[in-house]
Amino acid sequence: xxxxxxxxxxxxxxxxxxxxxxxxxxxxxxxxxxxxxxxxxxxxxxxxxxxxxxxxxxxxxxxxxxxxxxxxxxxxxxxxxxxxxxxxxxxxxxxxxxxxxxxxxxxxxxxxxxxxxxxxxxxxxxxxxxxxxxxxxxxxxxxxxxxxxxxxxxxxxxxxxxxxxxxxxxxxxxxxxxxxxxxxxxxxxxxxxxxxxxxxxxxxxxxxxxxxxxxxxxxxxxxxxxxxxxxxxxxxxx
Numbered sequence: 001x002x003x004x005x006x007x008x009x010x011x012x013x014x015x016x017x018x019x020x021x022x023x024x025x026x027x028x029x030x031x032x033x034x035x036x037x038x039x040x041x042x043x044x045x046x047x048x049x050x051x052x053x054x055x056x057x058x059x060x061x062x063x064x065x066x067x068x069x070x071x072x073x074x075x076x077x078x079x080x081x082x083x084x085x086x087x088x089x090x091x092x093x094x095x096x097x098x099x100x101x102x103x104x105x106x107x108x109x110x111x112x113x114x115x116x117x118x119x120x121x122x123x124x125x126x127x128x129x130x131x132x133x134x135x136x137x138x139x140x141x142x143x144x145x146x147x148x149x150x151x152x153x154x155x156x157x158x159x160x161x162x163x164x165x166x167x168x169x170x171x172x173x174x175x176x177x178x179x180x181x182x183x184x185x186x187x188x189x190x191x192x193x194x195x196x197x198x199x200x201x202x203x204x205x206x207x208x209x210x211x212x213x214x215x216x217x218x219x220x221x222x223x224x225x226x227x228x229x230x231x232x233x234x235x236x237x238x
Contacts, residue, residue, distance in 0.1 A: 008151050011036065012159070025159055026057035033133065033152045034059040037145050040113065040136045043067040044121070044156065046129040047082050062111065063134055069107050076104040078130045081118035085127050087150075088118040091140040114138045121153045123210035124203060128157055161209050189223035197235045207233050 011032045012025070026044050034042040041063030045056045058064035070076035077088040090097050093114055098105040108116065115135040121128050131153045133141075141149065186208075193204035211233075212222045225231035 002151075004147060004151050005155060008032075008036075008148065008155050012155065023057065026156070027059075029131075029152060029156050029159075030057050030059040030063070033131065033149070034063075036148055036152075037133055037141065038135075039133045041066070041134045043078075043132040043134075044129060045071075045078060045132075046121075046160070047127070063132075066108055066111060066113060066134060067132060069104060073101075073103045073107075075101045076108075077101075077116055077118035078132055081120045081130050082127050085120050085122055085125070087120070087146075089140065090117065091115050092138040094138075108134075112136050115140075117141060117149065119149050119153045121157045123157050123161065123213075124206040126207060126210035126214065128160070128210060128214055131156065161213050185227065186219060186223045189226035192226055193233050196233045199235070204233075 012028055030042040030044055034040070042059045043056070043063045043066070044058075045067065056067070058067060067078065070078045077090060081088040093105055093109050093116065113134050113136060115138050117133045119131045119133075121131055131149065133149060186205075190201055190204045190208065193208055194201050197203055197207065208222050208226070209219060211217075211231075212219045215222075222231065226233075
């Protein structure tokens with residue numbers, strides 16, 4: 001495992017969490033990310049393709065207020081990062097940001113923020129949310145800070161999916177109560193998705209897990225729909 005991933009996982013896991021405490025996990029990531037990236041605040045939103053928002057957390061009340069603005073106004077770096085599935089880096093909000101986000105920029109600027117960076121959280125090609133980092137001073141993130149921010153997004157996605165699977169696996173129906181049967185159905189569906197995507201088995205499982213999380217479903221339910229040919233994964237779309 002990459003040393004950076006291990007280090008950030010250790011920072012986030014400094015204190016134990018309940019296996020189903022996804023909200024506590026997000027709050028901790030925000031606090032640790034803000035400190036590690038020398039930021040004034042951080043925010044995480046779990047989002048959907050239709051623009052809805054699921055779980056969210058902030059490092060502090062100011063960060064929460066600033067992020068709520070994006071969802072109230074319907075514009076900002078968070079939206080752009082989620083749609084493009086690429087980081088949106090704004091080292092100076094006075095440098096053209098007002099033309100890009102005419103309502104969001106002055107409101108954030110009035111709150112004392114001078115720079116903001118948004119990092120998409122995704123599993124494979126499926127976007128699941130965004131990590132935003134705010135600063136009260138202008139200036140770009142260093143190369144090391146950029147790498148750390150990307151790792152925070154990566155680690156958060158993995159942890160969220162693990163929490164989701166733990167929480168939903170307790171609700172397995174009687175037909176899949178046996179772990180062996182559950183694994184067999186998931187594995188069979190995984191093979192079908194691999195063929196659909198033209199990728200590897202690992203890629204197929206990533207897409208299935210991401211779909212289950214984004215739609216609030218269990219992995220076995222997704223597998224069942226794949227086997228019943230009610231759900232198909234396209235290699236060209238998330």
